[in-house]
Amino acid sequence: MNQIKCRRCLLEDMDQNEFFKTLSEYISHYPEEKRVQSSVYKARLDVCKACDELINGMCRKCGCYVELRALKKNKNCPDVPKRW
Numbered sequence: 001m002n003q004i005k006c007r008r009c010l011l012e013d014m015d016q017n018e019f020f021k022t023l024s025e026y027i028s029h030y031p032e033e034k035r036v037q038s039s040v041y042k043a044r045l046d047v048c049k050a051c052d053e054l055i056n057g058m059c060r061k062c063g064c065y066v067e068l069r070a071l072k073k074n075k076n077c078p079d080v081p082k083r084w
Contacts, residue, residue: 008049011057011067027071035071044070044077044084053079 011020035041048054048066059066062078069075070084077083 008051008054009057010045010049010054011065023065023067027067030071034073036073041070047077047083051079051083 011023036044045066048059048070051059053060054066057065057067059069059078062069064078
């Protein structure tokens with residue numbers, strides 16, 4: 001079975017499956033003190049959506065799900081140079 005790759009798509013942009021629902025729930029319960037402000041989060045995701053390294057919601061540089069990485073205060077873009 002061929003799997004369609006979605007370039008420049010976040011998980012939220014793709015068909016919602018059980019994994020996406022679990023990830024969304026995890027994000028919604030992530031502690032406020034450990035997450036960036038919502039405006040920063042949106043800006044980070046906008047940068048990721050414009051990046052050629054984004055495929056199926058994952059960063060090809062590090063293998064992370066960008067919605068999760070962009071949420072966390074202690075994380076940054078793995079590209080060189082960093083985009084955020």
